[in-house]
Amino acid sequence: MKRLSFILVLVLLASVSVFAQKNKGKSKQQLQSEITSLQKEIATANELLKKTTKDKEMTLNEVSILDKKIKQREKLIRAYNQQIAVLDEEINVGQTHIKTLNSDLKSLRKEYAKMIVFAYRNRSQYSRLGYVFASKDFNQAFSRQRYIRQFSDARKIKMDQIAGTERRITGELEANQKAREERTAMLMDEQNQQEALQQEQDELNRQVANLKKKEGSIQQDINNKQQQAQKLQKAIDDIIAEEIRLANERSRKEAEKEAPDNKGKAPAPKEKGMALTPAEKTLSSNFASNKGKLPWPVERGVVSSSFGKHASVVSDKVTVTNNGIDIATTDGSQARAVFDGEVASVTKLTGANTVVIVRHGEYFTVYSNLENVAVKRGDLVNTKQSLGTVHTNKTEGKTELHFELLKETQRQDPAGWLSN
Numbered sequence: 284m285k286r287l288s289f290i291l292v293l294v295l296l297a298s299v300s301v302f303a304q305k306n307k308g309k310s311k312q313q314l315q316s317e318i319t320s321l322q323k324e325i326a327t328a329n330e331l332l333k334k335t336t337k338d339k340e341m342t343l344n345e346v347s348i349l350d351k352k353i354k355q356r357e358k359l360i361r362a363y364n365q366q367i368a369v370l371d372e373e374i375n376v377g378q379t380h381i382k383t384l385n386s387d388l389k390s391l392r393k394e395y396a397k398m399i400v401f402a403y404r405n406r407s408q409y410s411r412l413g414y415v416f417a418s419k420d421f422n423q424a425f426s427r428q429r430y431i432r433q434f435s436d437a438r439k440i441k442m443d444q445i446a447g448t449e450r451r452i453t454g455e456l457e458a459n460q461k462a463r464e465e466r467t468a469m470l471m472d473e474q475n476q477q478e479a480l481q482q483e484q485d486e487l488n489r490q491v492a493n494l495k496k497k498e499g500s501i502q503q504d505i506n507n508k509q510q511q512a513q514k515l516q517k518a519i520d521d522i523i524a525e526e527i528r529l530a531n532e533r534s535r536k537e538a539e540k541e542a543p544d545n546k547g548k549a550p551a552p553k554e555k556g557m558a559l560t561p562a563e564k565t566l567s568s569n570f571a572s573n574k575g576k577l578p579w580p581v582e583r584g585v586v587s588s589s590f591g592k593h594a595s596v597v598s599d600k601v602t603v604t605n606n607g608i609d610i611a612t613t614d615g616s617q618a619r620a621v622f623d624g625e626v627a628s629v630t631k632l633t634g635a636n637t638v639v640i641v642r643h644g645e646y647f648t649v650y651s652n653l654e655n656v657a658v659k660r661g662d663l664v665n666t667k668q669s670l671g672t673v674h675t676n677k678t679e680g681k682t683e684l685h686f687e688l689l690k691e692t693q694r695q696d697p698a699g700w701l702s703n
């Protein structure tokens with residue numbers, strides 16, 4: 284019986300393992316964390332769009348936020364479905380476990396019943412003494428006396444096993460009921476999300492149809508912004524190139540000081556990249572090890588434009604190229620350093636307001652479209668320290684941070700570095 288129970292447990296564990304692989308290894312807790320994160324992002328998008336009534340025509344920025352919200356809601360629905368599947372499996376495994384425990388309990392009770400019958404037939408002190416004194420010799424008498432004690436102990440153990448199994452069954456039944464209630468609530472939430480998704484999709488289609496009528500002017504507006512982005516890119520590239528030149532110059536001078544015999548002789552040129560001090564190498568290593576875990580450069584926000592070249596939400600003919608990501612946030616939001624570092628530059632640029640660049644060893648982070656900047660070049664900043672206020676465009680009614688991340692001169696997709 285014990286061997287059979289052990290085999291059943293192995294089968295149950297195997298089924299849970301196979302199910303986990305089908306769901307990309309996401310546990311119930313991981314899915315719940317994902318659901319919570321997506322709900323917060325959707326709530327932020329709702330706040331950004333709360334001024335937009337059903338009859339009002341949205342701006343391109345608002346349509347982008349709505350499109351992002353729809354994508355997040357689709358992810359949320361998928362997470363709900365995965366969570367429901369996990370709960371289904373949890374309920375099935377629980378039911379099988381309860382069935383196994385009930386079978387174990389039935390066997391334990393049968394064994395205990397046999398013990399009771401045997402004990403009843405040999406209940407008198409005389410019978411037990413007669414059993415001992417009927418022994419052929421002292422060794423047999425000692426063995427029989429020990430057997431009587433062991434039999435009494437075995438009864439107590441069997442009673443404890445029965446009580447323990449009953450407690451486990453009660454616990455499994457309660458957990459099973461809780462999973463069923465959780466599944467019911469999850470199904471209701473998933474249905475509500477499906478209804479909201481349909482409404483938002485209808486609204487997006489309506490707003491996109493309105494904007495398509497202005498496709499030419501929208502493309503012109505995007506072209507103007509792309510020209511501003513190119514100016515920003517050149518300014519960033521120049522600043523970083525200068526930082527690399529200065530770092531290599533400092534390294535060259537240090538090398539000359541440490542090698543007085545070579546005074547007047549330049550050290551061998553560095554093959555590539557920027558020279559780093561031991562402290563900067565440690566900072567770079569720490570920054571790299573936090574890939575995927577860096578905090579967002581604003582406390583709350585929605586990515587309104589992703590990294591790289593992609594089609595606009597309005598039309599496949601309208602393309603956008605982004606060297607970083609744009610994050611729509613609420614009025615008055617603070618831009619925050621995503622990691623410890625040193626402010627390399629604070630620069631005002633037309634179309635980008637104030638741009639702050641923070642150096643983290645060989646890595647650089649860029650925070651564009653700021654006002655009321657709270658730092659200056661050379662300042663040491665800590666993770667999540669405020670750098671300044673994200674500018675709000677009163678005409679368009681949007682507050683948007685442009686954020687970039689580079690390893691020396693190579694731009695990275697910030698989405699892969701920031702935490703989910």
